[in-house]
Amino acid sequence: MEIKYVMVKKNIKNNIINGKYKINEKIPTEAELMAMYSVSRYTIRRAVGDLEHEGYIYRVQGGGMYVNDWINNKVRSERSNQSVGVITTHIADYIFPNIISGIDQVISEEGLSVLIGNTHDEYDNERHNLLNMLDNDVVGFIIEPTRSTLENPNLDVYQMIVNSGKPAVFINAHYPQLEFPYVEIDDTKAEKQLVDHLLDNGHERVLGIFQVDDLQGVNRMNGFIKSYQTHPNVSSSGDIMMYRSSDNINNVLEKVKGRVDVQLENRPTAIVCYNVSWQLK
Template structure:
């Protein structure tokens, strides 16, 4: 008498013979197969295990089981790719250095790739990873995650190949892939609340439009204002994209027009805050007497700016450490990998005028 798991195996083989399943196709979920055959999950897993041993299917953790006839398991290269938008500026060196330290301690090499926050460059890098099949895992910073991205199917292809992926700093909401980042909404709320606590009511904001972090930090800004029963005024919010940050001084008239009448401004990050400090100094706007400024990330820019400014700390070294450890766990199949969002701390400097004492 044919065993239950053998019925499942026979059905899948039959589907292959009839052409209803072909190379690369994803099998129905375990739950669907359980219902179809009226068997337990253990029986389904036994059937899939038999087919995997015969090199007919391959299971991808967190993704599903795929038809991959005759494909051998790839030997580990002991190489983990880290793809960031930038590498030698701002907070990125500290993140990369910490990831490399953890990976190196476990005998892995770091393969660094830089997208320059360009979707086409990200696409080229991902295609190289797929073609070369030389990495054991990918820690990736998203590219312009606030707008539609045509490269998501390449991430799915890497997952289908068995390459574990982890996002840092932000994530693509369309993909079910864990990420490690600052809790950006909490950071936006924290710096805005600090301004409210200091007595500011008319609070402007400058946020990045083309990445998810900008949207989340704006959401935190809105949360704090609404909780204080303060109307969110769209005319007091400036939206900029990645390319426009470098040109903020050239666009100072638009920015100053939007924040006119405000006593304080929440900046998307320290880079934006640093640029705003420069604009204010050029225009004779005194900080904090005329305008209070806060940033996010607590980078070197916040400490060594001509006017050091208050910022929400982004624990980037901890972020790098956790990301590397999570990737190692994913490669080794240790437990379920879940998203980690780190809470910020407020680092106060002399860029905020106290209208009413905290």
């Protein structure tokens, strides 16, 4: 069973890290915390004493307790400045094992380690990983954005990274609101070349399947459209199906089936997919 003061400390710390108690904002008084957690004053004082020592809160004499700038002013642990935070949408499948392995190899050569986070393309997971890595005082970030074409609710956390001075780089996509450097493939050009090849070799009815809540999918779809624009004789024959990462995969597959199980003269002669894993499905 977890010791009471440890439980209280962990809960207050999580509220600070998650932004419920914001930097320089006053936190509840000792009496209020005692009532909230149903514990003694000694337990509260031990918990907040640890948090003060670690740099998460500070006291103003006669004015209560406030949230410290915990990113820049907290007590550094022995792990400080030894890890690079790597956040991707997936870890174990598709291209990601090779990407993460390559990152780890380069970072290891610099005497650093990798702290890995996985968002599953969910904003809540992205937020949790970013805050956890800030709390672990990573030296920098390598991040694959989550649903990069949509409005991101975690820009406040990214601003915390900017304010901390820690370097960050995006891979595969980027958020246009942020000025972090990024490394991307030219998805529009690559998709156009792919569809050009199909159209130049006699295909007319090509079905394109694209995930449209990330930048890669939208850019690939744009490449698909550009290819048909440069083949005006078949420009009305292409077909596009869009989906989002949150959609039920079985429902999406049923829709694909509906596009394929048609009379021969209307059936697509080729299909281009969002990525290789789609082809396997």
